[in-house]
Amino acid sequence: MYIEPTLFVRVSSIEKITKQVKKFTLFPETGKELPRFSGGAHISTYLKIPSGLIVRQYSLVSHPDKRSNYEIAVRLSENSKGGSLHWHQGMKVGDRLQISYPKNHFSLSFKARHHVFYAAGIGITPFLSMMQDISTNRQTFELHYASKSEESCVFHSYIKKHYPNQSHFYFSDQHQRLQTTSLANHPIGTHVYFCGPEGFIEQFRTASIELGYPILSIHSERFSPPKPIVLKAFQVKIHNGITINVSKTETILEALHKHGIIAPYSCQIGRCGTCELPVLKGRVDHYDSFLSDEQKEANNCIIPCVSRAKSDKLVIEIK
Amino acid sequence: MSMDAVFIEGKRKYIFCSDEHGLRVLSSVFENVKKEKLAYEWYHFSAEKRECLEEFLSKQKMGTFLYVELPYSELHTVQMMAKRIGFSSDETQYFGYGEKWISIFCCRCHELNRAEEQQTGLTCHQCELKLEVSDHYSELYHAFLGYPATG
Numbered sequence: 001m002y003i004e005p006t007l008f009v010r011v012s013s014i015e016k017i018t019k020q021v022k023k024f025t026l027f028p029e030t031g032k033e034l035p036r037f038s039g040g041a042h043i044s045t046y047l048k049i050p051s052g053l054i055v056r057q058y059s060l061v062s063h064p065d066k067r068s069n070y071e072i073a074v075r076l077s078e079n080s081k082g083g084s085l086h087w088h089q090g091m092k093v094g095d096r097l098q099i100s101y102p103k104n105h106f107s108l109s110f111k112a113r114h115h116v117f118y119a120a121g122i123g124i125t126p127f128l129s130m131m132q133d134i135s136t137n138r139q140t141f142e143l144h145y146a147s148k149s150e151e152s153c154v155f156h157s158y159i160k161k162h163y164p165n166q167s168h169f170y171f172s173d174q175h176q177r178l179q180t181t182s183l184a185n186h187p188i189g190t191h192v193y194f195c196g197p198e199g200f201i202e203q204f205r206t207a208s209i210e211l212g213y214p215i216l217s218i219h220s221e222r223f224s225p226p227k228p229i230v231l232k233a234f235q236v237k238i239h240n241g242i243t244i245n246v247s248k249t250e251t252i253l254e255a256l257h258k259h260g261i262i263a264p265y266s267c268q269i270g271r272c273g274t275c276e277l278p279v280l281k282g283r284v285d286h287y288d289s290f291l292s293d294e295q296k297e298a299n300n301c302i303i304p305c306v307s308r309a310k311s312d313k314l315v316i317e318i319k
Numbered sequence: 320m321s322m323d324a325v326f327i328e329g330k331r332k333y334i335f336c337s338d339e340h341g342l343r344v345l346s347s348v349f350e351n352v353k354k355e356k357l358a359y360e361w362y363h364f365s366a367e368k369r370e371c372l373e374e375f376l377s378k379q380k381m382g383t384f385l386y387v388e389l390p391y392s393e394l395h396t397v398q399m400m401a402k403r404i405g406f407s408s409d410e411t412q413y414f415g416y417g418e419k420w421i422s423i424f425c426c427r428c429h430e431l432n433r434a435e436e437q438q439t440g441l442t443c444h445q446c447e448l449k450l451e452v453s454d455h456y457s458e459l460y461h462a463f464l465g466y467p468a469t470g
């Protein structure tokens with residue numbers, strides 16, 4: 001399987017920060033400094049478990065200038081396919097793993113006059129390093145952070161202590177709701193950033209666009225793949241003749257792997273483009289955030305970790 | 320800078336900024352905004368009230384679109400001001416009319432000279448130093464800096 005260039009690290013500490021979230025500190029095996037990253041950056045982590053290799057993306061929550069170690073926060077998800085489950089139950093201090101170099105699809109805009117962050121739940125993670133970057137640059141920002149309750153609010157006391165004037169919390173158990181109406185109050189020159197569950201991001205994106213925000217002033221980061229609207233089964237024919245069935249519940253990429261077909265991938269959320277494959281026949285239902293609109297229109301390639309078929313059959317090329 | 324004002328849909332508010340002469344290009348867009356019953360505000364510009372404009376623009380919220388039609392002599396200043404406040408190129412359209420000239424600040428005697436937009440050199444009308452027009456724009460003097468011409 002394809003693996004991008006990586007760094008070897010070991011887990012130096014594990015801290016339970018809420019009922020569902022643990023923070024892991026990773027230090028470089030070589031003892032050399034780790035690369036500096038910019039606010040909003042993430043890493044891919046590669047975990048070897050008996051059933052194979054699990055690749056997951058996590059935002060770096062440590063200070064961007066700190067190079068002796070990296071920190072990530074992992075939430076145990078209810079329907080974990082193994083990633084967060086392994087982090088929570090299998091990982092011990094001293095364990096060794098591979099991580100990618102820091103990558104950033106969610107960086108701060110240089111053009112913004114003011115930054116506003118909207119986070120829901122574990123979606124807070126990329127904003128920690130962004131707030132640290134901004135504080136160093138002396139720019140202005142606000143944080144609007146929704147969580148189920150104060151106890152389950154990740155980094156609550158840290159944020160409250162360091163950014164008392166900029167942060168606003170919304171706890172649903174106290175009937176406080178983070179609403180899109182606050183988007184109407186941001187001064188001209190504001191850039192907005194959304195991170196959280198798919199529905200949350202969509203709701204805020206749509207509301208911003210309806211208010212007339214330029215697309216370039218809206219930024220979002222997803223950690224889960226977008227949910228297709230229509231989920232139907234279809235067939236994928238590989239140009240060498242094999243036909244495989246893709247069920248309603250699996251992705252093309254998963255179906256390919258199940259049949260022992262080697263297909264590279266990394267993020268599995270339609271963002272990095274690693275898994276791109278040429279399409280020879282059939283209509284593609286694009287769900288990725290990697291291909292441009294023109295490329296999607298052209299219908300000659302697919303991001304199989306998230307995209308599906310509109311037609312009953314797709315013919316794709318695998319070398 | 321495009322020639323025709325284009326109506327940009329889907330904004331919560333439209334601002335039209337011009338002086339009494341500058342209604343030519345903006346009127347069709349304005350009709351559109353009125354017809355669709357969208358929120359708008361006219362800002363009647365005068366050079367003396369530049370600070371008021373700055374204050375007015377700074378108070379605007381996201382989702383606002385700005386149309387400006389002014390003499391070339393004022394347009395650049397307003398454009399720089401709006402940009403500084405945070406209006407991006409996706410939130411603005413600018414139209415100039417009249418004589419196209421720019422101010423050049425003499426680096427020796429600090430006099431402001433007039434020059435045509437495309438002009439690359441001139442002689443300072445006060446100290447007679449030969450000046451080269453740089454692309455350094457001074458917000459303070461609303462002028463491009465003129466340096467001693469070489470060669």
Ligand code: FES
Pocket residue numbers: 264265266267268269270271272273274275276288290303304305306
């Ligand atoms: S694996 Fe990253 S886009 Fe598919």
Ligand SMILES: [Zn+2]
Pocket residue numbers: 425426427428429430443444445446447448
């Ligand atoms: Zn002079």
